[in-house]
Amino acid sequence: MYKAYQLIRNAGLKLTPIRKEIILIFEESPRPFTPREVQNLVQKRIGRCGLPGIYRNLEALAGCGVLFRLAGFGRERFYALCREPGTDPHHHHIVCVSCGKVAHVDGCRYHEGMMLGGYRLLSHIVQFEGVCANCQENN
Amino acid sequence: MYKAYQLIRNAGLKLTPIRKEIILIFEESPRPFTPREVQNLVQKRIGRCGLPGIYRNLEALAGCGVLFRLAGFGRERFYALCREPGTDPHHHHIVCVSCGKVAHVDGCRYHEGMMLGGYRLLSHIVQFEGVCANCQENN
DNA sequence: CCTTTAAATGGAAATAGTTTCCATTTATTC
DNA sequence: GAATAAATGGAAACTATTTCCATTTAAAGG
Numbered sequence: 001m002y003k004a005y006q007l008i009r010n011a012g013l014k015l016t017p018i019r020k021e022i023i024l025i026f027e028e029s030p031r032p033f034t035p036r037e038v039q040n041l042v043q044k045r046i047g048r049c050g051l052p053g054i055y056r057n058l059e060a061l062a063g064c065g066v067l068f069r070l071a072g073f074g075r076e077r078f079y080a081l082c083r084e085p086g087t088d089p090h091h092h093h094i095v096c097v098s099c100g101k102v103a104h105v106d107g108c109r110y111h112e113g114m115m116l117g118g119y120r121l122l123s124h125i126v127q128f129e130g131v132c133a134n135c136q137e138n139n
Numbered sequence: 140m141y142k143a144y145q146l147i148r149n150a151g152l153k154l155t156p157i158r159k160e161i162i163l164i165f166e167e168s169p170r171p172f173t174p175r176e177v178q179n180l181v182q183k184r185i186g187r188c189g190l191p192g193i194y195r196n197l198e199a200l201a202g203c204g205v206l207f208r209l210a211g212f213g214r215e216r217f218y219a220l221c222r223e224p225g226t227d228p229h230h231h232h233i234v235c236v237s238c239g240k241v242a243h244v245d246g247c248r249y250h251e252g253m254m255l256g257g258y259r260l261l262s263h264i265v266q267f268e269g270v271c272a273n274c275q276e277n278n
Numbered sequence: 279c280c281t282t283t284a285a286a287t288g289g290a291a292a293t294a295g296t297t298t299c300c301a302t303t304t305a306t307t308c
Numbered sequence: 309g310a311a312t313a314a315a316t317g318g319a320a321a322c323t324a325t326t327t328c329c330a331t332t333t334a335a336a337g338g
Contacts, residue, residue: 014305014314035295050317055296057315071210071264075295075325094258103256110267117242119233119269125210126265128249130258153285153334174324189288194325196286214296214324 004066011064019057021045023066023081031100032070032078070095071127094128098135143205150203158196160184162205162220170239171209171217209234210266233267237274 004023008015025041026033033041039054058079061067070078070093080093080102092105105128114121131139143162147154164180165172172180178193197218200206209217209232219232219241231244244267253260270278 012314016305016315018316048317051295052297052318053316060315069212071212071266073208073210077295094256094260096258097261103258105256116267116269117233117244118272119235119242119267120275121233121267121269122236123269124265124267126263127210128255128258128260128263130255130260130262133257136259151285155286155334157287187288190324191289191326192287199286216324 007064007066013060013064017046018042018049018053022057022061026081030102032080032102034076034078071125092126094130096132096135097129098131101132146203146205152199152203156185157181157188157192161196165220169241171219171241173215173217210264231265233269235271235274236268237270240271
C-alpha cells in the first residue's frame with residue numbers, strides 16, 4: 001500500500017502508526033467497516049486507541065482518496081478501501097449483502113458539469129447492493 | 140393528494156390529521172425537509188406534536204410510497220414528496236444545492252435481478268446534486 | 279350513531295453515533 | 309537533536325433517533 005502512503009503524504013498528513021494499521025486492516029478484508037469496528041481491530045493490534053482518533057483518521061483517509069465512505073440509510077457509517085486509488089477512472093461500488101465484499105462498477109454516465117433534467121450537475125451518489133458470485137453459489 | 144390518501148389506506152394505515160398535514164406541507168414546497176423542520180411546520184398549523192410521531196410518520200409515509208428519503212452523508216435525514224406516486228416508472232432525483240428544489244431524473248439503467256460486475260443486483264441508490272435552471276440564472 | 283379495537287400520539291427518557299475540548303505525545307523538517 | 313505543527317486519547321458534550329408507556333383516536337361493524 002505504498003500508493004496509500006503517497007496519498008497521505010501528498011495531502012500534507014503524517015504517516016502515523018495508527019494510519020498504517022487502519023490501511024492494513026482494510027487491505028486484509030474485502031468488506032467495509034464501521035468506525036467502531038476499526039477501533040476494535042486497531043486495538044487488537046496496537047493496543048488502546050480512541051474513537052475520536054478513528055473518526056478523524058477515517059475522514060482524513062477518505063479525504064485523501066485512500067478510503068471512501070459508503071452511502072446508505074442505516075444509522076452507522078461504513079468506509080471501504082479504494083483499491084485503485086489515484087489511477088481510478090470514475091466508477092462506483094457494489095456491496096455484497098451476504099459477505100460485504102466490495103467490487104467496482106464501471107461505466108458511470110454522469111459527470112460534473114453535464115446537464116441533467118435542466119440542472120447543471122455538481123455531484124452524484126451511486127451505490128449498489130447485490131449478491132456476489134461466491135455467495136450466489138454457496139446458498 | 141388523493142392519490143397519497145389511497146396509498147396510506149392501501150397500506151393499512153390510518154389517515155390522521157397529522158399525516159394529512161405532513162402531506163400538505165410537502166405538497167406546498169418543492170424542497171426536502173428534515174424531521175425537525177416538519178415538526179415545526181406541523182406545530183404552526185395544528186399545534187403541539189411530538190418528534191417521535193413525526194419520525195414514525197415520515198417512515199410510514201416513505202414506506203407506502205408517499206415520500207422518499209434522500210441519500211447523503213450529512214448528519215440529518217431529509218424526506219421529499221414522490222410527485223407521481225404509484226404510477227412512476229423507475230427514476231431518481233436531483234436536488235438543487237441552492238434552493239433545494241427536487242426534480243426527476245429518468246432513464247435509470249439498473250434494475251433488480253440484473254447482473255452487475257458479477258453480482259446479482261438487489262438494490263441501488265442513485266442521487267444527484269446540481270443547480271436548477273432558475274438558480275443558474277439568478278447568480 | 280355507538281361500540282370495539284388496533285393504530286397513532288406525545289412526553290419523557292434512553293440510546294448511540296459523532297464531535298469537541300484540551301493536555302500530552304509524536305512525526306517530520308531543518 | 310531541537311523546533312513545530314499535527315495527531316492522539318479520554319472525558320464530556322451534542323444531537324439525532326428510538327423506545328416506552330399511558331392516553332387518544334380513526335376506522336369498521338353492528
